[in-house]
Amino acid sequence: MDASTQISLGQLLADAPRHLRTFAERTARLSKEEKGIRLSEMFFLYAAIADLGPKRIIESGRARAQSTLVLSALFPAASIISIESDPTSPDVAIAAERLKDQRNVECRFGDSRRLLPELLRAGDVVLIDGPKDFRALKLGLRLLRTGKPSAVFVHDLWHGTPARDFIDRHLPSAFLSDSAEWVQSYAALDSRGRMVPAYPANARVVYGATLGCFPASEENYSVRSMQCALAQGIDRLRASARKARRRSLPDRPADFTLAA
Numbered sequence: 001m002d003a004s005t006q007i008s009l010g011q012l013l014a015d016a017p018r019h020l021r022t023f024a025e026r027t028a029r030l031s032k033e034e035k036g037i038r039l040s041e042m043f044f045l046y047a048a049i050a051d052l053g054p055k056r057i058i059e060s061g062r063a064r065a066q067s068t069l070v071l072s073a074l075f076p077a078a079s080i081i082s083i084e085s086d087p088t089s090p091d092v093a094i095a096a097e098r099l100k101d102q103r104n105v106e107c108r109f110g111d112s113r114r115l116l117p118e119l120l121r122a123g124d125v126v127l128i129d130g131p132k133d134f135r136a137l138k139l140g141l142r143l144l145r146t147g148k149p150s151a152v153f154v155h156d157l158w159h160g161t162p163a164r165d166f167i168d169r170h171l172p173s174a175f176l177s178d179s180a181e182w183v184q185s186y187a188a189l190d191s192r193g194r195m196v197p198a199y200p201a202n203a204r205v206v207y208g209a210t211l212g213c214f215p216a217s218e219e220n221y222s223v224r225s226m227q228c229a230l231a232q233g234i235d236r237l238r239a240s241a242r243k244a245r246r247r248s249l250p251d252r253p254a255d256f257t258l259a260a
């Protein structure tokens with residue numbers, strides 16, 4: 001597969017079995033942080049891009065470096081640049097300790113909404129795990145519309161959130177790690193081999209935190225960027241209206257509960 005071949009869920013499902021053994025070998029001895037991106041999601045990313053042989057992967061949101069460590073082990077020949085906005089967090093020291101032997105990782109501090117567009121080069125893969133929701137999606141689309149990244153991954157695209165609804169409605173080339181076929185085959189990576197119940201292929205699976213892949217594609221990412229900014233604006237207006245409505249309600253006794 002070369003960089004001009006569009007990645008898709010069908011391709012990913014076909015390729016994944018071929019990549020499973022290498023994934024398992026490279027991640028077997030890594031220490032694990034419960035807080036980070038799940039293994040089934042990291043396998044989703046790995047199987048989607050392993051054949052592209054990315055030279056650089058830029059990550060936004062390092063925290064305790066669970067995803068950073070896994071990326072570093074999975075792509076030993078790539079440089080991993082990890083951006084974190086909070087230099088004062090207690091996670092910083094934990095991440096530094098966990099990454100101290102990883103020669104291919106460069107840790108930076110700053111807001112990736114500023115740094116990522118400056119750093120981005122043709123062929124880069126980007127993983128966004130902070131900021132979140134519409135801010136993450138807007139950043140991803142802004143990068144994609146430059147035509148440079150071969151793929152952008154965004155984490156925590158939970159079912160039922162406005163950002164996820166936007167993807168389901170407007171971004172048909174995107175595919176997500178909570179697709180029934182993926183969960184069915186690989187969620188066991190998160191539960192030490194425990195089986196996951198059988199879902200019909202077209203089921204709407206609610207598997208929690210979800211990784212989305214936005215491939216370089218024929219999608220008009222400039223238009224999608226504008227639509228996304230508009231959807232975020234509408235969502236903010238709705239949230240303000242809800243807040244104002246709540247504030248205008250008369251004071252209720254402490255034990256009052258709404259029926260629905």
Ligand SMILES: C[S@@+](CC[C@H](N)C(=O)[O-])C[C@H]1O[C@@H](n2cnc3c(N)ncnc32)[C@H](O)[C@@H]1O
Nearest residue numbers: 036037061063066067084085111112129130131
């Ligand atoms: C969920 S944690 C990341 C977890 C990490 N990817 C892992 O798997 O262990 C999110 C992190 O993103 C950082 N963050 C939030 N907004 C950011 C931004 N605009 N630029 C860079 N980092 C950001 C937060 O400070 C936080 O440490």
